[in-house]
Amino acid sequence: MPTIYEVAAAAGVSPATVSRVFNGANVSPEKAERVREAAKALSFTPSRTARTLRLQSSEVIALVIPDIENPFFTALARGVEDVARAAGYSVVLCNTDEDHEKELRYLDIALSATMAGVIIAAAGGNSDLSGLLARKCPVVAVDRSPHGVDVDAVIVDNRAGGRAATKALVEQGFQRIACITGPSDVETATQRAGGWRDAIAAGPGFDGHERYLRYANFRVDGGAKAMSELLAMSEPPDAVFVANNLMSVGALQVLSEQAKLPPDTGVAIFGDLPFLPLVPIPITVVHMPARHLGVTAAKLLLERINGDDQPARTIVLRNQVAAV
Amino acid sequence: MPTIYEVAAAAGVSPATVSRVFNGANVSPEKAERVREAAKALSFTPSRTARTLRLQSSEVIALVIPDIENPFFTALARGVEDVARAAGYSVVLCNTDEDHEKELRYLDIALSATMAGVIIAAAGGNSDLSGLLARKCPVVAVDRSPHGVDVDAVIVDNRAGGRAATKALVEQGFQRIACITGPSDVETATQRAGGWRDAIAAGPGFDGHERYLRYANFRVDGGAKAMSELLAMSEPPDAVFVANNLMSVGALQVLSEQAKLPPDTGVAIFGDLPFLPLVPIPITVVHMPARHLGVTAAKLLLERINGDDQPARTIVLRNQVAAV
């Protein structure tokens, strides 16, 4: 790898001048041209590492997500990416698998690589953002707001969404409405279940519904397992609210196997069913503005990177409820 | 951010000793302990940037893929990630969107950040790996092998897969078998179409089949658009081989809308239908070993990183053909 010194020698100028050429500072056109030629001849690429070390900051932002195989997060990632690149930043995607250790490791990397900022959909439980915060590394939370930490957040109203979904089921006349939600240490999961509980409580005197609540793992197999359990109950539910996209795939698979697909069973889901190729079935879906969440989070982060230091903001995006 | 100098001062040792402690070199237990305490007290994190600059290599590998929203690539990414982390490497995901400029930019970053290596599913056409190769940066191609470049590659036999899929359709007695494949400058697309052509030619005297060939964009909308066009022909096909997972979603959507789902229309697809929640429909699918591709590519890359310099290898993974 050639360095600016070699380019400088080849062009007959000082290293400083080479640096200036590559950073848009004032250099006489003639020398600038010589530098550019020399650089091309040597196929010189400035070392980002050295630059980062010198500048104490790089133009990359970390996007930390719990499940890269969930289309919700990849859509969100696209949103982040589009905004970031437009502003000249690169995005590195870090997959935590809902695992705090992995998460911590990635945050550590972000810090020690002096990245420009991080956008994080925190793994379950309380994430440790103290390191980042102490170093004033800009952070914005997305989808899940880390509890008790004072950072910008972009979220949706999970409780309202859960309530709306469940209410639709109530209004369709279902009597025993189950809820399959995510891990109990993930806030979005408990909030969506909270919405379900609200709607049940507001309904025409349903009782003992807690037995219809299941915590699962936010993935296809979790949804399937929970749905199987529910259907095996002595008095099985006649409807179900599933609190995320992937779990609803699992739940629908099980319903399909047992020939209990809607409209036999009422189904309402939180999040979009990705890549559904077939005939629409009558379910209620609370759409997630995945891409928009990413776009908004990225914009907020860029503002912080550019020095904005107003108090932490929380932006709540709307999710549309629709019957399919 | 504290540095080793501050830790050294606090612990009453030299910076070199601090460095040694963090790199597992020989240090007296007593001093090592003092260093660790001081480091903890200052919440010191070694600067990866400085380390990378000094060492001229970092422990991160770049995974460059054309579409992060395609579950095939995210599954592949998982494979890469699992192997890489087990070996102590971090993976940064770079999404090129089938765009050569973005791709080049990421390769440039990989180089100038002295990453340990790159795994690339090349965007359409010929990718420019010359920079990496010239600098001896380990590269392995996955899913798509860049034409005429001498690097390790992990692929599947696209032509055989396309042939098998189409053959199944022929054997089911379909007469006018269309093919929806990807961009004409993506090798996997043309190879799969080649397999389709093989099977047609080997069939019982089908003629003029080229009119049933469509190039689309490897995404849902591309598949839908192509399928619509095909169905609008004066003599529409009675079966279709769709050359990737996402396009087959679009194609099936269109077939569904027009009430021509299998078994009315014969359908064979290349790649797995992700998250299919509903009743199985009778289609033939050529499964892609997505995760396995990633795992294998990562292993190869690690070997290269560790100095293996035997001639470039190409590993062809099998894909199972199954009726669903």
Place this chain on the structure above:
DNA sequence: CTGAAAGCGCTAACAC
């Protein structure tokens, strides 16, 4: 407008 030189934080000889 341009060059010399210091220094970002770390590691690896090289002495002791």
Place this chain on the structure above:
DNA sequence: GTGTTAGCGCTTTCAG
């Protein structure tokens, strides 16, 4: 076993 020091490649005062 431990300290001293040079230097990885770049940017940026500070002089001129």
